[in-house]
Amino acid sequence: MRDALFYLDRDSDLNLQTQIRQKLVDGITSGAFPPNTRLPSSRKLAQQLNVSRNTVVAVYQELVADGYIVSRQRSGIFVGDALPDSKVAGRVTDEVDKTAQLLVWRNRIKHERISESEAHDLPNWSNYPFPFIDGKFDASLFPLAEWREASKLALSVAAVEEWSTGSVDADDAMLVHEIRTKFLTRRGIQAGPDEVLVTLGTQNSLYLISQLLADRTTTVGIEEPGNFRLRRLLEDRGARIRPQPVDENGLRVDRGLAGCDWVYVTPSHQVPTAVAMPGKRRRALVAAAAKHDFLIVEDDYECELNYDARPEPAIHSMDADGRVIYVAELAKVLAPGLRLGFIVANAALIRQARNLRRTLSSSPPLNNQRVAAYFLSLGYYDAMMMRLSKVLRRRRLELRDALSNMRGVPLRISPEVGGTTYWVKAPKQFNVDYFVQEAAQHGVLLEPVAQYYSNTQRAENCFRMGVTSIPQDRIVRGVKRLVELIRYLVRGQVEHLDSAAGVWLRGSDLLQAMSGATVYYEEVYGTLCTIELHPDGSMSGRMSSDSNDCDEGTWRVEGDRFLRRWNRWNYATESAYYIVLDDERIKYFNEDRQIVDSARIELAD
Numbered sequence: 001m002r003d004a005l006f007y008l009d010r011d012s013d014l015n016l017q018t019q020i021r022q023k024l025v026d027g028i029t030s031g032a033f034p035p036n037t038r039l040p041s042s043r044k045l046a047q048q049l050n051v052s053r054n055t056v057v058a059v060y061q062e063l064v065a066d067g068y069i070v071s072r073q074r075s076g077i078f079v080g081d082a083l084p085d086s087k088v089a090g091r092v093t094d095e096v097d098k099t100a101q102l103l104v105w106r107n108r109i110k111h112e113r114i115s116e117s118e119a120h121d122l123p124n125w126s127n128y129p130f131p132f133i134d135g136k137f138d139a140s141l142f143p144l145a146e147w148r149e150a151s152k153l154a155l156s157v158a159a160v161e162e163w164s165t166g167s168v169d170a171d172d173a174m175l176v177h178e179i180r181t182k183f184l185t186r187r188g189i190q191a192g193p194d195e196v197l198v199t200l201g202t203q204n205s206l207y208l209i210s211q212l213l214a215d216r217t218t219t220v221g222i223e224e225p226g227n228f229r230l231r232r233l234l235e236d237r238g239a240r241i242r243p244q245p246v247d248e249n250g251l252r253v254d255r256g257l258a259g260c261d262w263v264y265v266t267p268s269h270q271v272p273t274a275v276a277m278p279g280k281r282r283r284a285l286v287a288a289a290a291k292h293d294f295l296i297v298e299d300d301y302e303c304e305l306n307y308d309a310r311p312e313p314a315i316h317s318m319d320a321d322g323r324v325i326y327v328a329e330l331a332k333v334l335a336p337g338l339r340l341g342f343i344v345a346n347a348a349l350i351r352q353a354r355n356l357r358r359t360l361s362s363s364p365p366l367n368n369q370r371v372a373a374y375f376l377s378l379g380y381y382d383a384m385m386m387r388l389s390k391v392l393r394r395r396r397l398e399l400r401d402a403l404s405n406m407r408g409v410p411l412r413i414s415p416e417v418g419g420t421t422y423w424v425k426a427p428k429q430f431n432v433d434y435f436v437q438e439a440a441q442h443g444v445l446l447e448p449v450a451q452y453y454s455n456t457q458r459a460e461n462c463f464r465m466g467v468t469s470i471p472q473d474r475i476v477r478g479v480k481r482l483v484e485l486i487r488y489l490v491r492g493q494v495e496h497l498d499s500a501a502g503v504w505l506r507g508s509d510l511l512q513a514m515s516g517a518t519v520y521y522e523e524v525y526g527t528l529c530t531i532e533l534h535p536d537g538s539m540s541g542r543m544s545s546d547s548n549d550c551d552e553g554t555w556r557v558e559g560d561r562f563l564r565r566w567n568r569w570n571y572a573t574e575s576a577y578y579i580v581l582d583d584e585r586i587k588y589f590n591e592d593r594q595i596v597d598s599a600r601i602e603l604a605d
Helices: 016-030 042-049 053-066 098-105 144-154 157-163 173-187 202-213 228-237 279-292 347-360 366-377 380-405 432-441 472-489 507-514
Strands: 069-072 076-079 196-199 219-224 240-247 262-265 295-299 324-329 341-344 421-425 462-466 503-505 518-522 528-533 538-543 546-558 561-566 575-582 585-589 595-602
Touching: 016 053, 042 053, 053 069, 144 157, 144 366, 144 380, 157 366, 173 196, 173 324, 173 366, 196 202, 196 347, 202 228, 202 295, 202 324, 202 341, 202 347, 219 228, 228 240, 262 279, 279 295, 341 347, 366 380, 380 421, 380 472, 432 462, 432 472, 503 507, 507 546, 507 575, 575 595
Parallel strands: 219 240, 219 262, 262 295, 295 324
Antiparallel strands: 069 076, 196 341, 324 341, 421 462, 503 575, 518 528, 518 595, 528 538, 538 546, 546 561, 561 575, 575 585, 585 595
């Protein structure tokens, strides 16, 4: 046998003992170390690998106990000959006819699936420097130490005896208890154990519901824009889909809901626009369900990430007739390592959903359920969500401010209500699909929104930006790169200084016009900002939505350019613009002489 049996990775997260065991098991099972092959003594292997002899002895003892190797007195350590030989000797067919295989499979697949070309489905998304995509989480957000502690408890002898002997149909009783007492009560929901079913996440929940409640005779109201994955499930069932418009308060409650058998809604943070449904409209939806006799499927997406207001209670908590089916999942930061969700509904529906689940995959792994139960019971989940709320809010505000201060074209974003995404509206002439593709080539991942519409021709000219996957210190740099790309792509398409409508203010005319003027500027998120340019070269600004959000700064005229610097806003960096006065509007042009924004202005008397 060679002196160097194998090599160890000193930088690996696995300890040396685990690495040695893996290498030996791989060599034995692959045939590299055939049965009855003599292995080095523990002393010799320790010298070869430059590790403690005790480490090798511990590995050899484990492998002897498991039957991989045997210790023969006075002879040494040998690969065991009792392991099953499951390898087939050689290939039965030497040649593979790919054409013949295609003919065999032609027309055999009855239901083809078209692969989704979404940026956030890229397996290598984390390799991009600026991934502004939703549903993925950078590693810094995962509660590693707490999860390890919960995992250790779930693998104790007593815990294993409990969850390993359960029924294939039953969920872990401890997890169901924790969901009922810790998660649901915060949403105002009271539910018995027979009214809760654990699932493999929200999509799995919606699959079970669509299988039970939708067929060719069913009409389902769904938000427009809305959850395209549910729409595909309903199409599979042949259901009639009725798109229902979404406004700044979420799903509209009007006559369009009459005639529906059930209605799907995401009230906490509407998918994909992130707007929140206020309590008044939630109550109106419950009243409409009773009046028109339809069910409500409430997907409580990101219900725990509400930054600026007391969260509204779940629609399920307002329901006295048992019409609401509540769907939620544990925070996505725990996925894909743990993807657990749950359905809360009338016991009759839960019983049928459990029966259907049995035909598919039985219950989600009970060991994972028990880990999640301990994670909840020890308060780790609540602590994680408090930390996440702080971190993600800071990231979202950083993105909001970056978009507001670094615009390449006029943009608008959804209101500040919480969640982890912004719905970014671009000018009508802006080709969003091409822009998203080009941004990816420059290392910036964005999400197009056409797929959220039942009719892509009606899709808004928008893209979606999220903050769960990008650390805060990269956000400004990512937006800066995005703006540079925007400016490049819109050259020749936007108003240019040399041909702009209005009067180009220069030199003394610019100084005279700006001195003492008041500018009313709308931020990308819709808030009005009032800026006063004082004759002494100072300036002050305040946000109409928050009397405490004020700042001071300075302004000056240099040649034909207007320059300003805030003490805090706009990252306290100096900005320079060419200015055009067009009636009561002031237009800002960048160094490339492209328009980047406009505002209303009141000149001094």
